[in-house]
Amino acid sequence: MVGEGVLDLGRFSDPALFVLMSLAGGEKHGYAMMEDIEEVCGTKLGPGTLYGALARLERRALIEPVSSEDRRKPYRLTAAGEVALEKRLGELRNFASVGFARLATT
Amino acid sequence: MRRIARRLVRLYPEAWRERYEEEFIAALEESPATIAVLLDVVLGALDAQVRPQVSDRRFRMVVRLRGSVLAVLWSLVGMVVAGVGFQKMSEYGDFVRAARESAWVGVSFDAVVVGAILALAALLAGGLPVALGAIRGAFVERRRDVPLLFCAPLVCIGLFVGYAFLVTKVVYPAVHPTGVQSPVNVAIFLSIVGAFALAVVVSAGAVSTAVSRVELGEAPFRFALYPAALATLAMGVVLVGTLVWGLALRALTPGLFTGDGGLLSTSTTVNWLAILAVMAISTLVAARAVVRGFSARAGS
Numbered sequence: 001m002v003g004e005g006v007l008d009l010g011r012f013s014d015p016a017l018f019v020l021m022s023l024a025g026g027e028k029h030g031y032a033m034m035e036d037i038e039e040v041c042g043t044k045l046g047p048g049t050l051y052g053a054l055a056r057l058e059r060r061a062l063i064e065p066v067s068s069e070d071r072r073k074p075y076r077l078t079a080a081g082e083v084a085l086e087k088r089l090g091e092l093r094n095f096a097s098v099g100f101a102r103l104a105t106t
Numbered sequence: 107m108r109r110i111a112r113r114l115v116r117l118y119p120e121a122w123r124e125r126y127e128e129e130f131i132a133a134l135e136e137s138p139a140t141i142a143v144l145l146d147v148v149l150g151a152l153d154a155q156v157r158p159q160v161s162d163r164r165f166r167m168v169v170r171l172r173g174s175v176l177a178v179l180w181s182l183v184g185m186v187v188a189g190v191g192f193q194k195m196s197e198y199g200d201f202v203r204a205a206r207e208s209a210w211v212g213v214s215f216d217a218v219v220v221g222a223i224l225a226l227a228a229l230l231a232g233g234l235p236v237a238l239g240a241i242r243g244a245f246v247e248r249r250r251d252v253p254l255l256f257c258a259p260l261v262c263i264g265l266f267v268g269y270a271f272l273v274t275k276v277v278y279p280a281v282h283p284t285g286v287q288s289p290v291n292v293a294i295f296l297s298i299v300g301a302f303a304l305a306v307v308v309s310a311g312a313v314s315t316a317v318s319r320v321e322l323g324e325a326p327f328r329f330a331l332y333p334a335a336l337a338t339l340a341m342g343v344v345l346v347g348t349l350v351w352g353l354a355l356r357a358l359t360p361g362l363f364t365g366d367g368g369l370l371s372t373s374t375t376v377n378w379l380a381i382l383a384v385m386a387i388s389t390l391v392a393a394r395a396v397v398r399g400f401s402a403r404a405g406s
Contacts, residue, residue, distance in 0.1 A: 030133030046143050047133045048150020051126055055159035069246050071132040 015045055015053035016062075020077065020085040023063060029072035030054070057081070111144055117151035119158060121165035124321055164324070167402050171327035174399025175232065176314050177391060178334040182229055183310045184388035185341050187303055188381045189222050192348055195369055195377050200362055201355070210354035214347045221343030228340060232333030236317055236326045243320035252320055258312030262305035269301050286371045295370055331399045338392040345385045352378045 022028060022036045030050055038044050045053075054075065057063045062081035066074040077085070111134050115127060137143050153159075195201070196215065205212040237256060244252030273294055283291035355374075356363040368377030 030129060031136040034133070034137070046146025046150070047130060047137050048146040048148070048153075050133070051130050052150050052153050052159060055122065055126065055154070059159060071128050071246070071248060073129040 014043075015049050016057055017085075017088060018043060018045065019050070019053045019057060020062065020081055020088075023075060023077045023081070024085055027066050027074045027076040029068075029070070029074045031072065033075075111139070111147050114144065114147045114151065117148065118154050119160070121158070121160045122154050124165055124168075125160050128321070167405070168322075168324045168327065170402035171324055171331070171399055172317065172322075174395040174402065175236065175327050175330045175334055176317065177395030178337055179229070179233070179310055179314065181341065181388040181392035181395070182225060182337060183306050184384055184391075185222075185225065185344065186306060188384035188388065189218070189344060190302065191369065191377070191384075192218065192381045195367070195374070195381070196351070198367055200359075200367055204355055204358055204362065208354055208358045211351055211358060214350035214354060217347035218344050218351065221340045221347055225337045225340035225344065228333040228337035232330035232337070233313075236322065236330055237313070239322050239326045240317050240320045243322060244316075249319065252316045255312040255316035255319075259309035262309045262312075266301050266305040270298055273298055292370060327399075328403055331396065331403060334392070334399065335396045338389065338396050341385070341389040341392055345382070345389050348378075348382055348385055352382065 018037045018041050019033060021040065022033045025036065028036060030047065034045050034047070034050055054063065058065070058075075060080075061078055062084050063075045064078050066076055068074055112131055115123065115131060115134070118127070134143075134147070196205075201211075205215050241253055241256060244250075278294060281290050281294075283294070285291065352363070363374055363378075365374055366372060367374040
């Protein structure tokens with residue numbers, strides 16, 4: 001389970017990637033993630049979509065809750081989460097490079 | 107709109123809600139109240155139902171452990187009611203004399219008392235960490251209902267003591283019933299027994315509800331299984347003590363055993379058998395719950 005990456009999430013990849021990206025900037029609770037994702041990625045995630053992604057990521061041990069007295073439980077990236085995010089961003093960088101290169105030749 | 111969204115959370119699977127409901131509602135309360143958010147919650151619930159996101163195994167284990175511990179609590183309720191009946195019956199002078207004359211009657215009565223004290227001490231030992239964990243969880247989750255539910259046993263005891271005082275010190279002297287089996291005396295006795303049973307059942311119900319409303323995890327229940335096993339053992343001691351008490355009484359003074367020395371001057375034998383039956387059922391239920399609890403614990 002821990003070894004599974006973001007790519008295994010199929011059509012749920014995008015929200016999961018946004019969450020990982022958001023948590024790469026530090027631990028956050030649900031609503032803070034929604035605001036951060038909207039600001040950085042321009043995508044408005046609803047609470048249902050966000051918690052679907054959070055539950056899947058937690059199950060894969062890519063993120064973990066931080067102990068808190070607040071109802072709004074914060075989350076942070078695990079080491080496996082950092083690796084998964086790095087791998088996925090690397091793939092996107094290659095994808096973007098190829099895309100830009102092809103556009104330049106047309 | 108937010109109220110509707112909160113209601114829609116119930117569409118999520120139970121295991122999911124147990125894990126995420128509180129924080130999800132907190133995020134929902136901060137989100138704008140729009141139809142898009144409502145729809146997002148419905149789709150999220152549908153997604154969680156179709157593709158379970160939370161492991162059911164751990165949730166089921168916690169539910170089984172909690173069920174086992176609460177079943178022992180309810181068994182103790184049965185035992186307490188039967189035990190109070192036994193104490194009330196055996197406090198009459200003839201039974202006290204029999205306990206002094208026969209070692210078997212005396213020792214078995216002492217065993218009942220020791221078993222009862224041990225069972226209640228085990229209940230406190232196992233129940234306190236669960237109750238403290240639940241109250242702590244309630245403050246974290248900002249639930250007012252849970253601490254209030256834990257106050258219910260104190261309120262029930264207070265009400266019962268007040269009622270019993272009123273009936274025995276005010277009503278009884280005023281109506282002054284003639285004869286043990288007179289309708290007024292029977293009504294007064296039954297009302298006190300009923301009030302006591304109601305107080306015990308409401309107390310146990312309130313505690314059970316409080317414990318079930320907070321996400322406690324498995325640790326306090328895993329620990330509580332040991333005191334629960336001890337309480338069950340103590341209930342067994344009470345049961346055997348009551349059985350030996352009756353048999354020894356029958357051998358020592360058959361006339362007393364077959365006479366009308368029971369509650370409200372009814373048959374001693376019938377009273378003893380009824381008390382024994384309730385104790386036996388309570389002990390069996392508790393033993394079964396403890397076995398199920400340990401099997402769930404071993405399977406984790």
